[in-house]
Amino acid sequence: MKLLIIYNPQAGHKRAARTLKAIKSAFQAKAVQANFMYTEYAWHGVALVREADLSNYDGVIAAGGDGTLFEVINGYQQNKLKHKPPLGIIPIGTGNAFARDLNLKSYQWEKAIELIVKKRTRKADLARFTTEGQVYYYMNVLGFGFVSDANKTARSFKKLGNMAYSIGVFWQLLRMKTYPLEMELDGQFYKSQNFFVEIANTRYTGATFIIAPEAEIDDGYLDVILLNKASRFKIIRLFPTIFKGEHVHQSEVEVFKAKKISVLAPSSKILTPDGELMGKTPIDIECLHRAVEFFC
Incomplete structure (x- = not known):
């Protein structure tokens, strides 16, 4: 071999x-x-x-x-x-x-x-996204809004390991604002006042957060997790529930499954695909069903 x-x-x-x-x-x-x-x-x-x-x-x-x-x-x-x-x-x-x-x-x-x-191998879905005229791919999750801001802050505390992202989250809670979101999910249009969007191929983001508890890596769909307008106090209470994936049961959180996703607004929101900081909205994302093969 x-x-x-x-x-x-x-x-x-x-x-x-x-x-x-x-x-x-x-x-x-x-x-x-x-x-x-x-x-x-x-x-x-x-x-x-x-x-x-x-x-x-x-x-x-x-x-x-x-x-x-x-x-x-x-x-x-x-x-x-x-x-x-x-x-x-x-x-x-x-x-x-x-x-x-x-x-x-x-x-x-x-x-x-x-x-x-x-x-021994299994096939997994692959997410393809287009931003600023360039095409990229990710295996895990792409987010923007509050999650990108928290990620950017967390990089200043990276030496603290898995605690870094938690610190980034609480720091950004002090500054958080909603923005008008416009999306198209498999041809259906959606609008809301939003804090963050996560578009997940897998259940986890980072090492400990179960951001998309119903996600499967080979079902041909991406799970779209939306946190809509809520009080700062409500979001502080909601944050710990992400460790177990229980946030999806809160009224401020919406979950969709889609094969093709277009984010039409807002513009110029920094993206965080698989923990990286790159690209900006608007974006187009597509799930490529069982496009890659992994040893497992």
């Missing part, structure tokens, strides 16, 4: 760099020929996978967090090979949301390697 491994040594607050030797040894012990390529800057993973000759490999592995997987999946989609090998995950990042839907928790890298070498 020969694998291309895109490895982010900065993942998990550089914990990934300290784990590298053990991961290499684990592959060697299983007689796997692993070609490690290391990301050195933002979007490097995209270029590494896009330019690789994937016909030489039995699998392409993202070793890092959600951001590493985001880069790998975009490079993978840009690669010109028609019949590509399966993808895999070694979850060694701060957040590994998509890995959770493959029954992998953060830093279960030994279990991840076991799954990869068994060569």
Whole structure:
């Protein structure tokens, strides 16, 4: 078995760099020929996978967090090979949301390697989105509004690990404002006064938030989670319920399933696909049913 491994040594607050030797040894012990390529800057993973000759490999592995997987999946989609090998995950990042839907928790890298070498796979949906005239892909969740603002704030506290996003949320609660939202969901128009939108392929966002409890990675639909106008006190009470996915039962939260989604307004809201900060509204999103194959 020969694998291309895109490895982010900065993942998990550089914990990934300290784990590298053990991961290499684990592959060697299983007689796997692993070609490690290391990301050195933002979007490097995209270029590494896009330019690789994937016909030489039995699998392409993202070793890092959600951001590493985001880069790998975009490079993978840009690669010109028609019949590509399966993808895999070694979850060694701060957040590994998509890995959770493959029954992998953060830093279960030994279990991840076991799954990869068994060569058992499943197909998963892939989300394609267009922003500012460019096409990108994500596996997990794309959000904007309050969630993007909280994400931006959380980056200042990233050294605190999984607590960083919680701090970002509470900081932004002090400044939060609604905005007029206009969307089209599978041809049906929708309007509201909104705090945030999350468009999810998976159940989790980050390491601990069950943002879309009914989401399935292979059902052909994206789950659209909307938080509409509510008092600050109500939202503070609602926030802890996201850890268990119970927020969807609140009257201020609406949930839809759709294959094609267009966000028409507001404009210029920063997006956060798979934890990254890039692109702006308006956007078009489509679920590509079982478009990619993962070791599981």
